[in-house]
Amino acid sequence: MERGAAAERFFRDKEAFQGIAGAAAESLGAQLFVGGNAALMGQKLASYPSLSVLLCGPIGPKLHELLDERMIVPPESLQETDEFHLIMEFQAGETWGSTEAPRANRFIFSHDMSNGRMSSLETFVASLAGFQPELVVLSCFHMMEGLGRDTWEGRLRESVSIMSAVPKGTPIHLELGSMADKDYMNRILLEFMPLVSSMGLNEQELLFLSQAGRGPHADMASWEGVPDVGGVSDILFWILERYGRSGPPSEAKLTRVHFHTLAYHVLASVDGHWGNQRAAVMAGARVAxxxxxxxxxxDVSKVELRAPLEFHSSYFEPRETLSLNPSEPVAVWRRGNVTFCLAPVLVCLEPLRTVGLGDAISAEGLMYSEFKAQWAL
Incomplete structure (x- = not known):
């Protein structure tokens, strides 16, 4: 809250969590929304009438009721009770004790054992043959972290084996999520990332990924204000070079990373694998x-532009100076075989809700992206 940063953590004490959740449910003004990264992204994609969306996860009666009617849910995913995630949202200037939030954001916590263990993963993969997806979206790794090493170590290996059954040529998008265990993050990068074609993440997740993998700017404790575009670009390029197809020939599939922060979004993609990325990053900025x-x-009186009007493409050489052009609002530059597209965001001064924004941004960006499967087999 002190940094105005979004975060999500697992709440270990089941009884204490149930007590908090019960008090929250009974409080005046309590509201229920669709929750979980995959469900939120599926809900956004299902808003397009031309799409069919298969959702696998622990789905209780209330969540099932709230889902878009076009969402397909396998019977095996239905359960008798709902999993609840509690969202503590704060506005810019709000205080908790002596802490004052510099901007609006949220803290999420849950005791969600089903999603944490990715209990529906086998059901999901078994459903793919009949559904024949053009895109697979995966989340929940960040929730597994809180269950402890004994749980996540084995389940991560199982996830790699299970997801290897996804048909070749079908892109897999991973929505990363907030984590704190560097060893766990490294294991995801080394073991699971080779299966992933695309990834979505915010500023805390991007910096933590670099810290875990000892990448560029890993000595930074946190971003100061609006994340520097050059620093962000350095980390994105490093991710695609080290863990993706931008680097030496390998079996890696990662060719696209969608970075989103409050003031701007950047889509970095390896040339030849994705099309329409300018429109995709614009769509993500618009939905934010x-x-x-x-x-x-x-209402233009209730938004403001916080993106830098001029910035550098990198901290290192070659270091290109770029600027935003109102007549062509997406800035584009290249580095090796990676193309970067940056779109500024009109920041809402009094946001109604911050939760789910990252999921909507990633889903909208994927909707407008063209995956060139014939290039990626």
């Missing part, structure tokens, strides 16, 4: 504003 401010037309 519309979802934070509400469904009505954006």
């Amino acid at each position: 504003t519309s979802q934070a401010c509400g469904p009505q037309a954006v």
